Amino acid sequence: MSAAAPDAFTVSVDIVLLTLREERLQVLLIRRGIPPFEGWWALPGGRVRMDEDLDAAARRELQEETGVERFEGHLEQLATYGTPERDPRGRVVTVGYLALMPDLPVPVAGTDAADARWWPADELPSLAFDHDRIVADGIERAKAKLEYTTLATAFVEAPFTLRQLRQVYEAIWGVPLQPANFRRKVLTADPRFVVEAGETPPRSPREDRGRPAARFRPGPATLLHPPILRPEPGRR
């Protein structure tokens, strides 16, 4: 990244990539190898090219900086941040993106990043630029969308158990949910939230003890009806 020419804007994208690792919500951060904020942790991202769509730029940066080949997860625009002083190099307006994926590969450091790693969402360091705020907005968006969309399935791989799906909610909301009630809500959603996935790996390495659970796949629904609301959303 070079300095922006006077009287012109630089437009960048910054991605809040979330996943579930070890039953915790984690955020991918990159350690900056160059000034400003050299040595600080920051969101993966970078300049948008002159002939490039914003979404395409987000996908490209996601791949370049994290070593993810062909990002398959969910990607959506979050908000745009453009206070004049947010980047000491000049006027940089950045479009924040929210990306979600299951816990698959380990990210690799990319071009101008000295290091890259997952950080638990509740143990984040102080970030470069205004990235703290972007991360906060991204996590809040994820929490909210779990309520009325089927986005939770973006965090787990193809055949999954309802326990896994419930753990997505529990990790992101930070509260325990009652398995029986969660099950009822997921299975009674009208356009189907999940559909049964044959008996894919029914008898396998046995990760846990107890009765084996049925496997499901994402159903046709995108919006959840009725919604699955988080307990104590502030009132009630």
Next chain:
Amino acid sequence: MSAAAPDAFTVSVDIVLLTLREERLQVLLIRRGIPPFEGWWALPGGRVRMDEDLDAAARRELQEETGVERFEGHLEQLATYGTPERDPRGRVVTVGYLALMPDLPVPVAGTDAADARWWPADELPSLAFDHDRIVADGIERAKAKLEYTTLATAFVEAPFTLRQLRQVYEAIWGVPLQPANFRRKVLTADPRFVVEAGETPPRSPREDRGRPAARFRPGPATLLHPPILRPEPGRR
């Protein structure tokens, strides 16, 4: 607006200003006086200055192009649109804003606009650039936020009746609501949606017939609990 320099971005804001006039949802549009799209209707908006915050630019353009002195209504960021071909003059990334206000003054044409007027949301002409999509996104956002926020009060002036508030919902959702049920929902919301406003103008010009209604003001709540859901949100 001049052409953007090569290898640099222009950043602009475009505002979807909504109000309720004659019991219909209406959008403020400006007729472009200069190319490109000369003579077409477009959203009010313009370039963000180099030392200016995005929100400030939206407020400024709102005032400059619509003659509104000190915009008092609701203003929030919508989304950012940045496909490379969206503006023939060069690479222009625009941040869309949603603004809401009661039906107060009549807008005046501003600087580079040949004309300005309100258009009913369901009778819009074809718009310049990708403004059709921005308007659609703005209206959808407004529809959605009526459900779980108290944003409807942004469309009516200080002491209002529940009938007026209900008409906001009816106009924006395009469906009739049952007065009694609407009343129950509004009045039982826990952090208060509305509070009684003494007897401000209780006996006045009498706009309608029938028993006069009590007057209310916006209450302390921002989020609505429980939400007021639109009928048939697609399923059920």
Next chain:
DNA sequence: CTATTTAGAGTCAGTACGACTATATCATCC
């Protein structure tokens, strides 16, 4: 075979909802 563990079904009382019905309070018109 028994203990243990998790999956999944079922129960019950409280809350919110849609659809109505009934009553109250105005202005106006004979």
Next chain:
DNA sequence: GGATGATATAGTCGTACTGACTCTAAATAG
């Protein structure tokens, strides 16, 4: 000045959904 028309506001009722539980099923470990 009482009847009429119109709207505001209160109340009723059956259905749906929820949270908090309890109970049964199906597996493994010893």
